[in-house]
Amino acid sequence: MDALADVTHEAHDAGVDAPRIPRSSDRCPDGGALPYPEVPEISFETPLPDLTLPTSDGPLRLGRYYTPCAAEPRLLVVRLMAAWSGPSQHHAAHTRRLLELPEASRLDVVDVLVSAADNQPPDDRDLADWRARYDAPPTALARSDAPTWRALSIGPQHLPLLLLVDPRTMGYLKFFDAPDTHDLPYEVADALARLDRRARPTRPAPARYDDRLPLDAWEMVQAMAPLARPPADPTNAFADDPRAAALGRALFFDPRLSASGEVACARCHDPAMGLADGNARSTGVALGDRNAPSVLAASGQRWQFWDGRADSAWMQALGPFENPREMGFTRLGVAQAIAQRYATEYTAVYGALPPLEDRARFPAAGMPGQPPGRP
Ligand code: HEC
Incomplete structure (x- = not known):
């Protein structure tokens, strides 16, 4: 992503001084009003067109940000976003990172939703849903559709697309797709330095989680x-009793x-293996016939086991315990073990244990179909 961003920066840096974008100094002899630059089509080489886009407060003309003769120009940040795009959602949810930058008073952040969650052109309802995702509102939030911006080849890997626009020419100072929001302070400072014709800051080393x-990806x-x-x-x-859990x-x-x-449930449902065991067939006290499914979120399943023979997690x-190939134990063995090692935890939730010390009634091992006392 960084490499791609660098390439697009460079490509665009070359384009910015190309003659086809008029320089503001050529256009403001007396500071008078100047018409919006003519833009035959949307492309990275031509200025941002003077589109009129719907917002929840009526139409928004991008031309309102055009200030050809401004002494201290502001920076127009246009973010093209899609509701289905995770990085777009992330940028919307962290808009505050932009709005709290030291240079924020010079920013106009105009977000354009180009696609609804179902990949259709967004309507007013989609726009309202999208607005709910923000941690802080942008300067303006408008909607458009993806075909309008097709020439910028926006697509799954390219959203959000950020356009940093010089409001004196409406040409792009920079553009980049799905930037790490942690890189935004540098990108904004760099664009402002170019607007002000100051020395450009050095790009910080990219921040990485776990190297x-x-x-952003980690978040x-x-x-x-x-x-x-x-x-x-x-x-x-x-x-839902945490003590039982x-x-x-x-x-x-x-x-x-x-x-x-030697065989705990975790032998075949190992947290380090996604709560399964990674084997084709599981081995407990003996090799079994079946593959151990992950038990991640198993309590939310309607049926348990491959054949659905248990209809609840507790029944499963x-x-x-009594499966001869898995744990090979008996219900009496489990009850005795609980009485010996977990009596406090057990009685706190379920009340008194039966008199398990009465070994005539409750032998050390035993299960239905098995004579008492046999393991
Ligand atoms: C020897 C390996 C082994 C041990 C030990 C084991 N399991 Fe399993 N587990 C399996 C296998 C194999 C299946 C699938 C069996 C089937 O479908 O007939 C399974 C299925 C399950 C399921 C159903 C998951 C689903 O998606 O249907 C749950 C829940 C589960 N085990 C929990 C436990 C618990 C709790 C314990 C301990 C009391 C335990 N397992 C001990 C191998 C094991």
């Missing part, structure tokens, strides 16, 4: 997590609830 991701990844809370489970009175978590990682003392969890 890899641009900070976008984070915004996708954590997952929404699963819906309440009407079949489980304890599902903490106990369940401890049991999930406890290998002593297996015949070999009864299976692995």
Whole structure:
């Protein structure tokens, strides 16, 4: 992305001084009003056309930002965005980063929504939905459609497209697509330095999270997590009790609830492996027949297991302990283990345990179909 941005900067830097963009100094002999430059078509080589775009407060003419004779020109920042574009959403949600720059009093930020979430031309309703995404409102928010801007080859990789415009000529000082919002301070300072004919600042080293991701990409990844809370489970009175969850978590990682003392649920649903095990077939106390699915968000599933033979998360969890190839344990073994090691945590949520110390009634191991006492 940086390499691409650099190329486009350079390409445009060459174009800016090309004769076809009139220089403001040629045009303001007496500071009088000058007509908007003639723009035959939208392109990176010609000035921004004097479009009239709908906003929620009526039509907006881009020509209103044209100030050919301004002594201290402002900087017009036009951002072309699409509602379906993650980076566009990110830029809208972090508009404050632009508006709180030291030079912000010299900025006009005009956002143009060119596509709705369904990739159709946006209407007023889409514009209102889009406005709700901002952390701070831009100077103006208008809508347009993607075909109007086609010559700028806007597309999935190229949004938002930022156009930094010299309001004396309406020519582009710079343009770049999907910039890292953390680079904006430099880009804005650089464009202003060019407007003022000052020495240009040096570009800072790109900021990276973990030496890899641009900070924007990292922020976008984070915004996708954590997952929404699963819906309440009407079949489980304890599902949303954090103490029950903490106990369940401890049991999930406890290998002593297996015949070999080595197989915890986490053996086959390993957090480091996306809560699966990465094998074609799982091995517990013996090699199984099936592949372990990830249990990420499993509590939100309507059915559990490949064949859907459990209809709730709690019902599913009864299976692995007594599965002869998975944990090879017995329900009495689990109950005894809980009484010995988790009695406090258990009784705090569920009340008193049965008298498990009565080994005549509750042997150390046992399950239906198995004589008492056998492992
Ligand atoms: C030996 C490996 C192994 C162990 C140990 C194990 N599982 Fe699994 N798990 C599997 C396999 C294989 C399946 C799929 C089985 C099937 O569909 O018949 C599965 C399925 C599941 C599912 C259903 C997920 C879905 O998308 O349908 C859940 C939930 C689950 N396990 C939770 C647990 C819990 C909780 C424990 C511990 C009490 C546990 N597992 C122990 C291998 C294991």
